[in-house]
Amino acid sequence: PGSAGFLGQHLVKRLQSFGAEVFVPRQRDYNLTTLDACLRCVLEHPCDILFHAAAYYGGIGINQTQPATLYYSNLVMGANLMEAARLADVKKFVAIGTACSYPGYLEGHLKEDDLWAGPCHASVVNYGLTKKMMAVQAQAYKRQYGLDSIHLILTNLYGPGDSYNPDRSHVVAALVRKWVEAEQAKAPSVEVWGTGKPIREFIYVEDCADAIMLAAELYNDTAMPLNIGTGIGTSIRELTETVHEVSGYKGKIVWDADKPDGAAKKVLDVTRMKQVLDGWS
Ligand code: GDP
Secondary structure: OOOOOHHHHHHHHHHHHOOOOOOOOOOOOOOOOOHHHHHHHHHHOOOOEEEEOOOOOOOHHHHHHOHHHHHHHHHHHHHHHHHHHHHOOOOEEEEEEEHHHOEOOOOOOEOHHHOOOOOEOHHHHHHHHHHHHHHHHHHHHHHHHOOOEEEEEEOEEEOOOOOOOOOOOOHHHHHHHHHHHHHHHOOOEEEEEOOOOOEEOEEEHHHHHHHHHHHHHHOOOOOOOEEEOOOOOEEHHHHHHHHHHHHOOOOEEEEEOOOOOOOOEEOEOOHHHHHHOOOOO
8 A cells, every 4th residue: 555655665665576466456446544445455365474664745845735534544544454454364553654753852863762752743643643653553463463563663755756846745755846936937046944944864765675675574473663864964055055056056046944944853773773774784
């Protein structure tokens, strides 16, 4: 599920290149917010490993405009898919989680042990908390039904297939589009949200797909989520200046401090990932 999405497309390609037989449920055939569709999907297409990469998500903007849709769709998709997976005797459930699940006010890199150490950042709580509930469900399902699963935590992805819709996009795609449009329109300036101070981690989507595939093979601890990332933080200001330099656009950058910054820092600690994935980085 979710294999037709941004990350999913790359994950499918990777799995297929290693000879795996992959089924990609499409939303028009299987509305995964209903248990009925989730069950039909896994019964009609039995699988050993179920990758739940489906999400209704987006950048900081959609978290403000559609918190209820984010909350409802992600919560029920996760709950229903895991229930369907155990009913269909799936061997391993790979849940794709998010760094938005981490406490939003911690300093330093985000460690798996700290997942429950505080509240999510208010700007992303509806997305972050629902994905985090899959980690709770996973432990209950392991105890009661013996379902094996892992919970992988990702940060900001970028690369081919990303959403450039300004209502949905994350910062990398948003800036690329803004700069392209500003250059085409010969605009005198381009506007960037917030103060530029927040620090984020960015991972190329194909690298992320590689790591997920490896983790599905090598990681088995249902009780402990696993971060997947680079561990490298970049400020929004640095990112903006990089986009500005490579674009060749000569206009001005205007910071709109009325727009939200979100969490001050969202960078993963990837120590465990490097151990588990045998040095992959
Ligand atoms: P986040 O990682 O969940 O906060 O999601 P985003 O990728 O949407 O935003 C990351 C940071 O980039 C936030 O501090 C935003 O304020 C900042 N940012 C600056 N300009 C933009 C923009 O045009 N679109 C988005 N989505 N974020 C922007």
